[in-house]
Every structure is written in C-alpha cells, then in structure tokens.
Amino acid sequence: MPELPEVETIKRSLESRITGLTFSGVDLFTPKVVRFPEPRDFIGSLTGKKVKRVGRRGKYLLIHLAGNLILAVHLRMTGKLVCLPSGTPPSKHTHAVFKLSNGFELHFSDVRRFGRLALLEAGRLETWPGLKNLGVEPLSEDFTRGFLKKELKRRRTKIKALLLDQTFIAGIGNIYADEALHRARISPEKPAASLTPREVARLYRAVREVLEEAIANRGTTFRDYVDGMGESGTNQESLKVYGREGKPCSGCGYPIRRARLGGRSTYFCPECQKSRPIL
DNA sequence: AAGAAGTCCTGGGCGC
DNA sequence: TGCGCCCAGGACTTCT
Numbered sequence: 576m577p578e579l580p581e582v583e584t585i586k587r588s589l590e591s592r593i594t595g596l597t598f599s600g601v602d603l604f605t606p607k608v609v610r611f612p613e614p615r616d617f618i619g620s621l622t623g624k625k626v627k628r629v630g631r632r633g634k635y636l637l638i639h640l641a642g643n644l645i646l647a648v649h650l651r652m653t654g655k656l657v658c659l660p661s662g663t664p665p666s667k668h669t670h671a672v673f674k675l676s677n678g679f680e681l682h683f684s685d686v687r688r689f690g691r692l693a694l695l696e697a698g699r700l701e702t703w704p705g706l707k708n709l710g711v712e713p714l715s716e717d718f719t720r721g722f723l724k725k726e727l728k729r730r731r732t733k734i735k736a737l738l739l740d741q742t743f744i745a746g747i748g749n750i751y752a753d754e755a756l757h758r759a760r761i762s763p764e765k766p767a768a769s770l771t772p773r774e775v776a777r778l779y780r781a782v783r784e785v786l787e788e789a790i791a792n793r794g795t796t797f798r799d800y801v802d803g804m805g806e807s808g809t810n811q812e813s814l815k816v817y818g819r820e821g822k823p824c825s826g827c828g829y830p831i832r833r834a835r836l837g838g839r840s841t842y843f844c845p846e847c848q849k850s851r852p853i854l
Numbered sequence: 855a856a857g858a859a860g861t862c863c864t865g866g867g868c869g870c
Numbered sequence: 871t872g873c874g875c876c877c878a879g880g881a882c883t884t885c886t
Binding site for chain 1: 862864
Binding site for chain 3: 576578634649650651652653687689691704705739741748749798838839840
C-alpha cells in the first residue's frame, strides 16, 4: 500500500528521469481511472506539456506541468507508476501509458482499479476533493509536538483512527500507523484525548522516525509496491508489528496480536502497548 | 458535526 | 483440481 514513504520514493525515483521532458501522447485504456476532466480533455490537455517538477502531498504524487497544470496520481492500494522504454507492451492491468519525448513512457497500472488520475489547474487543487482537505505534512516543520498535543486534546476518537485521518495528518496509512503506535508503546484503541504528555511526545517522535526510516529504506514492499523504476523497497524487513500476527514482539517477545479497528486490521503488542491508567 | 458504515475492485488464500 | 467464499484496504459518499 503506497503511503507517504512509498509515494516519496516514487517521486524521488521519477523526478530526475522525467523533469524537463514533454508528454507526446497518452494511451488511456481504462477511462474510468481518470477522475477529472473528461478523458478527451485529459488527453488533449496533457499532450505537448512539459514536466516542470515532480512533487508530493500526502499520498498524492503531483507532476507539475507547463501551462499551470498538475497531473495528480493516487495509487491507493495496488497502483503503480513505472517508467519504461517506449514500446513496452502494456500489462493486463495497465490503465494508462504516458508517452515521453525521450523514448520512455510512464505506465500507470493497478490490479484493483482503485487508483485515480486527475489533471488539475495549479491553484485550483480543490477540484479534487481529497486534496483540498489534506492535513499537515508529518515531515514538515508545520508538524510540531505542540500541534500534535493541541489537536489530540480535542479528539475523542481512537488514536489509530486519528492517525489514519488524512484531514488531520497527510500520508499515514495502515502500516505506518501500526508501526508508529508500537514504537511509541501506545494502544491503538486509546482515545486520542487521553494520551499523556509523555505519550504525545513519544508518538510525535515515533511518527517522524517511522516515516523517515521507511523513506531511507525506499519504502515497504508488502505485496505490490514498486518505485518509479520498478524496484522494490526494503522496509518490510524493518516492520515490527504489521503483518506479524503471532510472531514475537521485538521488544518483549510476546506474540503480536491482530485486531479489527475501524474496519481494518490492526497489529499490536498487547504487552508493550497496554493502555495503562493515567497516573 | 463527528463518527460509523457502505462502496468501489480483483487476486489470492482458504475450505471442501 | 476446481469451485465458491471472503478478505485486503484508501478515500469518498451516505447515513445516523
């Protein structure tokens, strides 16, 4: 599942390869994956546009183009965006091929067809609902311990649900929410407002460290994820709880447990992540 | 208005 | 071996 570290890795792997190049055409095999504008306009507006730079906001990859346009890509769970030589046959699940001016092309594929593309005017990103309400970037200087403390205090929801809320913090998904909570030794079920100052401080550090380390490891390849060059990441070797049900906790040896929270799997150590009474 | 539930998707793993 | 069932889950929409 491409979360912030995976999208950041894709961004870094693509930017030196496509910046300055021009889109010479688009093959759109699955029009449905284009959320905005109409497929005909999407193709028409993209063709002939030069890539100015590649950016990221939360889990969105943003390809900034000449003409004040942005190609926004969201990979959801199984989406991939890979740079390949021209003429590479599209796979069974390739939905769009963006042809570049240097003999390469970007293949957008997604087994589950959940991923989405949009071509938006810069400065009018609110055309895509998910982008306008995005919360703070957890690796930016706007994300401070004070901010986290203040926000948690007025939220009654479970801390894990809050970490997954993209309008609160942008870019954390199921893997890194579980990993951050384990590192901070906080129960995923604990109400956000009930975290002690020490827990808030631990969570703040844990969120940043978990994401930074995952970027350094070029992302977590749990099932499908690959970067813009088709390379897997290595951060799956560093996971402490996600996908490790029944295996011993790295901290205490107790078996990792899996529970259902907010409709999704939640991995945690029942020993290290006990909800202790507030002293 | 916050929070929960439903929806979209398909490959893979499972039971029989 | 093969069929059917259910699960994985991000984000948007709808309901309470």
